Amino acid sequence: MKQRDLSPSACEPCPPGERRKWSRKGLLPVTLGLSALAYAYTGFHLTNLPGAAGVHAFLLLFAWLFLLYVMAVRTLATQHFCIQPGCVAALVVLVGTGFRLLVLPAGIPDGITPAKLHADLTGKEVVFNRFLLYDHDLWRFLWDGHQQALGLNPYQYPPACFLEPDDALEWGLTSVPAAERARLLPNDHWRDIHAHINHPDLPTVYPPGLQLLFRLSYTLFPGSVVGWKLCLLLLDLGVMALLWLTLTHFDQPPWKLALYAWSPLVIKEGVGTGHADALVAFMLLGLTLALARARPVAIGIWLAAATLTKLAPLLLLPFAVRHLRWAGSCAFGLTLATGLWPFRHGEVAWAGLAAYTQHWTFNPGFSELCHGLLHLSGLPLNHAVLARTISGGVFLTLLFLYRRQLPLTPRSAPETLLCVLGGLFFFSPTVMPWYFIWIIPLAALTGQWSWLLYGGLSVLSYLIYADSDGRESATRLLLIHGSFCVAWFIERHRVRSRTTPNIT
Numbered sequence: 001m002k003q004r005d006l007s008p009s010a011c012e013p014c015p016p017g018e019r020r021k022w023s024r025k026g027l028l029p030v031t032l033g034l035s036a037l038a039y040a041y042t043g044f045h046l047t048n049l050p051g052a053a054g055v056h057a058f059l060l061l062f063a064w065l066f067l068l069y070v071m072a073v074r075t076l077a078t079q080h081f082c083i084q085p086g087c088v089a090a091l092v093v094l095v096g097t098g099f100r101l102l103v104l105p106a107g108i109p110d111g112i113t114p115a116k117l118h119a120d121l122t123g124k125e126v127v128f129n130r131f132l133l134y135d136h137d138l139w140r141f142l143w144d145g146h147q148q149a150l151g152l153n154p155y156q157y158p159p160a161c162f163l164e165p166d167d168a169l170e171w172g173l174t175s176v177p178a179a180e181r182a183r184l185l186p187n188d189h190w191r192d193i194h195a196h197i198n199h200p201d202l203p204t205v206y207p208p209g210l211q212l213l214f215r216l217s218y219t220l221f222p223g224s225v226v227g228w229k230l231c232l233l234l235l236d237l238g239v240m241a242l243l244w245l246t247l248t249h250f251d252q253p254p255w256k257l258a259l260y261a262w263s264p265l266v267i268k269e270g271v272g273t274g275h276a277d278a279l280v281a282f283m284l285l286g287l288t289l290a291l292a293r294a295r296p297v298a299i300g301i302w303l304a305a306a307t308l309t310k311l312a313p314l315l316l317l318p319f320a321v322r323h324l325r326w327a328g329s330c331a332f333g334l335t336l337a338t339g340l341w342p343f344r345h346g347e348v349a350w351a352g353l354a355a356y357t358q359h360w361t362f363n364p365g366f367s368e369l370c371h372g373l374l375h376l377s378g379l380p381l382n383h384a385v386l387a388r389t390i391s392g393g394v395f396l397t398l399l400f401l402y403r404r405q406l407p408l409t410p411r412s413a414p415e416t417l418l419c420v421l422g423g424l425f426f427f428s429p430t431v432m433p434w435y436f437i438w439i440i441p442l443a444a445l446t447g448q449w450s451w452l453l454y455g456g457l458s459v460l461s462y463l464i465y466a467d468s469d470g471r472e473s474a475t476r477l478l479l480i481h482g483s484f485c486v487a488w489f490i491e492r493h494r495v496r497s498r499t500t501p502n503i504t
Contacts, residue, residue, distance in 0.1 A: 028079070031072040032095055035262070038065050039102040042272065044112070046133070052466035055134065059462065065264035066456045072262060076255040088254040089244050093237065096261030100236065103272040104229050107132030123223040126192040132225075134462050135434075138274035139196040141228060144204050144211060145218030146190065150183060154211060155343055159200040171201040189223055205356045208339045209283075209309030210276055229271050235278045236270055242285040243441050249292055250414075250445065259444040265455045269434035277437040280310045284417060285441055287313070291320070291413040296328030304335035310438075315399070315420055319408040358385075360430045361472075363461035365481040367391035367429040368472070388429055395427035414445035422451055426481065433458040450487035457483055 038061055046058055076092075105112040107128040119125040130136050144154040160171040162184050168175035175181070185191050194200075204211070213231070221227020240261050247256055260266060260281075269275045283306035290298035303320055306313035324332060361384070364371075371387035399406075399420065406416045422439055425431050436455030443451040457480045464472065 028072060028075045031068045031075065035065060035068045035072065035099065036102060038068070039099050039267070042133070042268070043103040043105045046106070055462055055466040058134065059459065062264060062268065062459050069262055069264055073255065073258045076258055077253070085248075085254040089257050092254070092258045092261050093240050096240065096258075096267075097233070097237065099262065099267050100233050100271040103267055104226065104233070106272045107225070117226060120226045121221060121224050123189055123221075125189060126196075126225075128225045130196045133268060133273045134465055135269075135273045135275070136196060136198055138225065138228065139193055140198065140204065140206070141210075141214050141217070141274065141276065142193050142223055142225070143197055144206065145214035145216075146184070146193075146223065148211065148215045149218050149222070152184075153343055154204040154206075156203065158203045159194055159197045162194065163200075173201060193223060202355055207308055207310060208343050209305060210279065211343065212339075213276055213279055225274070228274060232270050232274065232276060232278060235276070235282065236266070239278050239282050239285065239441065242282060242289070243444065246285055246289050246292070246414075246441075246445060249289060250411075252445065256444045259452065260440050263440055263452075263455075265433060265459065266437050266440060268459075269437060273434070275434040275437070277310075277434050280306065280313075280438045281441050283309050284313065284421075284438055287316075287320075288413050288417060288442070288445070291323065291408060292410045294323070294410055296323060296325045297331045298328075300324050300328035300331030300333075301335050304332045304339070307336065308339040312421060312424055315424065316408075316417065319403070319406060319416060319420070323408060356430075362429075362464075363431040363433075363458060363480065364429040364472070364477065365425075365431060366394070366427045368474075368477055372474070391427045391429065395423060398423065414442050415448075418442040418446055418448060418451065422454075425454075426484075431458060431461075433461060448491060450484060450491045453487050454480075454484040 042058075042061060042065075046054070046061065076088075108116060109129055116125075116127040120127050130139070132138060140159075143159060147154045147157070157176065158171075158173060160168050160173050161176050162168075162181050163171075163175060164181075165175040176184075185194060206214075213235075217228050217231045220231065240257060243260055244254070244257055247254065266278070270278055283302060287299065287302035287306055290302050299320060303313065303316060303324075306316075321329075361367075367387050367390075370390045371383055374381070374383040374387055406412075406419055408416050418439065421442075425435060425439070433455070436451075436458060439451050440455060443449070460476055460480055463476055467473070
């Protein structure tokens with residue numbers, strides 16, 4: 001990357017024509033300061049607002065944070081700062097870390113105190129609400145790590161198996177022996193965590209790569225929500241470091257790091273709510289860097305690690321196979337086998353994942369359009385299953401037809417990964433807002449801002465918690481997915497306009 005001249009003469013006052021640009025620099029600390037106040041309110045007060053009023057307040061606050069995020073990143077991108085790119089990156093990371101620390105207490109009723117912090121970190125008491133910013137998947141993460149630490153396979157026993165026999169029978173399950181129940185639920189702390197788990201009749205749906213992270217968190221902070229969030233904060237720092245290395249490799253400016261570090265979606269869904277999708281982002285960035293450097297063994301290891309973390313990156317294998325060669329193929333197979341081996345046993349292994357793929361629906365895009373058209377047709381078929389089949393078939397067909405336009409070359413790797421995984425989101429019946437944590441680093445590398453908008457709009461899906469019937473709204477889905485389609489087509493048209501030569 002071309003370095004700016006940082007000599008004393010280069011840092012003299014700007015010429016008159018540049019003064020207006022310099023005057024805008026004061027906007028950056030203002031937007032960051034207002035963002036810090038909003039994150040502090042989110043972490044210390046927002047989760048105490050009940051019902052629909054709380055959901056609406058959260059969405060208004062998120063919209064405000066997203067606007068400040070756009071303003072701050074734009075200011076950082078358009079201004080000239082007389083400091084080294086590494087210093088800009090360090091400033092971005094420092095500010096992003098501060099934002100995450102402010103939302104870390106999200107979910108503690110009546111605010112955080114030293115006594116509550118100590119009780120959580122020592123595993124003596126659950127001091128958080130069941131829902132942390134309108135999500136409660138975190139309790140399953142703590143439970144899976146607990147099971148592994150006690151020598152159990154999280155794919156084998158659904159949480160409801162550890163209830164009393166009559167209670168387990170209500171879920172259609174058989175309870176484990178009393179001694180095993182006592183071992184897994186030794187005190188009120190673990191009984192409270194167990195009671196907070198969603199879908200207790202199903203074994204875990206989380207792949208082995210995430211299970212290793214759950215186990216590591218348990219080793220450091222057993223049963224601690226704050227400890228888990230601190231692990232996610234460290235993981236986010238790892239993503240930022242890898243994104244900085246990737247930006248440097250592609251000769252891209254350091255301000256793009258702020259697209260991830262300051263993203264309100266990443267901060268809310270990561271440290272705020274407790275989702276571990278930053279691990280997927282880390283693996284995908286590692287794969288991107290390995291592809292950019294043309295290292296077959298590293299490509300195989302990173303691709304297998306990404307697949308072990310979420311199954312979606314397996315779609316990249318047909319595009320990456322010619323870069324793997326024999327050494328990379330062996331590394332891919334060996335890494336995959338090593339990750340799967342500890343979880344090879346279990347009578348109901350992968351049953352949770354099967355239930356997820358067959359029945360889960362949240363914030364659907366193209367598949368909901370298919371479902372609506374099938375419903376209007378009046379055909380005597382299972383519309384939900386057929387809609388999933390059609391949507392998946394269209395996605396795979398498009399991948400096959402456009403495979404030659406998606407080369408996984410060292411320079412085009414970020415765009416290909418974004419197209420494949422982003423396309424999967426659009427055609428999937430389950431588009432969780434935290435999935436966009438994978439996409440944002442790739443959007444930063446490619447400069448495709450429509451995906452950042454898509455992630456921001458996905459938060460509107462939380463309005464389902466404000467609806468009395470708990471059903472998806474067609475208007476809301478059209479706003480989320482339709483707005484993205486419009487933005488994406490406008491963006492692609494502008495790209496083609498810039499790259500098409502003028503022959504007149």
